[in-house]
Amino acid sequence: MQITKFLSILFFVSFLVVGCSDDDENNFVLDTETGNTKALGTSANDLLSDTNFRGLTVEIISVEGFAPTTTAINSFRNFLEDRLNKPDGITINQRTVPSSGLAPFNISKIRQIETVERTLFNEGDEITVYIYFADGSNETDNNSKVILGSAYLNTSIVIYEKTLRELSSNPLAPMLSTIEAATLNHEFSHLLGLVNIGTPLQSPHEDSLSLGHCSSENCLMRAAIEFESGMMDLMGNGVPTLCPICLADLRANGGK
Numbered sequence: 001m002q003i004t005k006f007l008s009i010l011f012f013v014s015f016l017v018v019g020c021s022d023d024d025e026n027n028f029v030l031d032t033e034t035g036n037t038k039a040l041g042t043s044a045n046d047l048l049s050d051t052n053f054r055g056l057t058v059e060i061i062s063v064e065g066f067a068p069t070t071t072a073i074n075s076f077r078n079f080l081e082d083r084l085n086k087p088d089g090i091t092i093n094q095r096t097v098p099s100s101g102l103a104p105f106n107i108s109k110i111r112q113i114e115t116v117e118r119t120l121f122n123e124g125d126e127i128t129v130y131i132y133f134a135d136g137s138n139e140t141d142n143n144s145k146v147i148l149g150s151a152y153l154n155t156s157i158v159i160y161e162k163t164l165r166e167l168s169s170n171p172l173a174p175m176l177s178t179i180e181a182a183t184l185n186h187e188f189s190h191l192l193g194l195v196n197i198g199t200p201l202q203s204p205h206e207d208s209l210s211l212g213h214c215s216s217e218n219c220l221m222r223a224a225i226e227f228e229s230g231m232m233d234l235m236g237n238g239v240p241t242l243c244p245i246c247l248a249d250l251r252a253n254g255g256k
């Protein structure tokens with residue numbers, strides 16, 4: 001039970017909605033020696049500081065036809081440059097792959113895909129993060145809740161690009177590039193240990209109703225962003241940013 005609860009906390013990170021993945025079977029195999037298969041948040045300091053890793057490589061793998069916009073990637077790159085101490089630089093590699101044919105997805109399927117598609121792992125003083133842009137939705141989506149993405153391991157993220165595109169096609173919705181950048185920045189911030197999942201709180205601001213999220217108004221890490229109405233509010237003026245209290249947490253754990 002405790003493990004179930006722990007796993008639930010680890011997987012609460014879905015962007016639009018709290019999407020706990022109780023259906024995980026852990027039936028995937030990744031090379032554990034590289035340190036890329038640890039629990040979410042455990043590499044926060046390694047990503048933020050230059051203590052163990054001086055460079056970061058992000059491997060972005062998109063299903064053909066579902067690659068993110070260039071605008072979103074530029075925004076994401078700026079977000080990383082502003083937060084991470086990586087004197088050797090930040091490299092973003094992008095490529096496309098054929099569909100897995102496994103949609104709709106759960107995290108177990110997403111992990112299986114990672115074992116097939118991911119090619120870059122930590123090496124020397126270079127840490128790597130894997131981000132998969134999927135051609136489908138999460139299987140738990142319904143009319144009132146949809147999941148935009150999840151950070152599910154210490155260096156692994158999935159973005160449900162098909163869902164993002166459907167949301168952005170609403171005439172009142174933010175632009176696709178805004179939703180993409182907000183989702184990327186939000187999920188990566190979970191890898192950075194926000195909120196209270198690997199990066200210690202410097203002051204109380206964790207949302208007690210949605211663990212791992214921030215209670216500050218308009219913060220990128222707000223849980224309200226998880227709902228379509230909240231998304232409209234928070235993205236109305238562009239990609240939301242981290243509040244000063246979240247930034248203080250990151251700086252205290254080695255970030256800029």
Ligand SMILES: [Zn+2]
Pocket residue numbers: 012013014015186190212213
């Ligand atoms: Zn989240």
Ligand SMILES: [Zn+2]
Pocket residue numbers: 205214215216219220221222242243244245246247
């Ligand atoms: Zn915050």
